[in-house]
Amino acid sequence: MQINYCHGKFIVILMAGLLSGCAGTEALLTAPSVSLTSIEVEKIGFEGQTFLLKFDVENANSFPLPIKEIRYSVLLGNQRFASGKTQCDFTIPARGDGKFAISVNLDLLNAGTELAAIIGGGVRDSVIYELDGSLTVDIPLIRPIRFSSTGTVAVQSVRF
Secondary structure (H helix, E strand, O other): OHHHHHHHHHHHHHHHHHHHHHHHHHHHOOOOEEEEEEEEEEEEEOOEEEEEEEEEEEOOOOOOEEEEEEEEEEEEOOEEEEEEEEEEEEEEOOOOEEEEEEEEEEOOOOOOHHHHHHHHOOOOOEEEEEEEEEEEEOOOOOOOEEEEEEEEEEEOOOOO
16 A cells, blocks of 8 residues: 555656656747847739738747747737738747748738728838737747747738
8 A cells, every 4th residue: 555655656756756847848939039030022913912921930048949839819009910820830040040931821802991001012112010829839838939929020011
């Protein structure tokens, strides 16, 4: 009977150690910096428009980050522009940076007039953006890593 009790106690202690190790692992991870660098028109048609969103990501960690999924939400000029998730397979090197791009399909003809005006051009060649999301990494026991940034981004004008 005591062997089972000690064994059970060992399992509880082992599980507590593993769980605290997970929390410690996440505490050692620095969230990467992600910024939106440009929005380009890939295709224009009557059914919608396809845009290419380009991003820079900086990894301040002393180990590489193998990225498996990206969830994102982009506001342009306080207007919802694009959101979603995409599967991917790339690695941001340790203490390094990288780039990635996401292709999104939109229908600006049915979008709000403010968003269509922002993307349609006008006087500005850049617009304020807000970016929120998470990166899912292929590292055991690490939850998706949240990121958020604001700034200005160059927008390639669309003429309807």
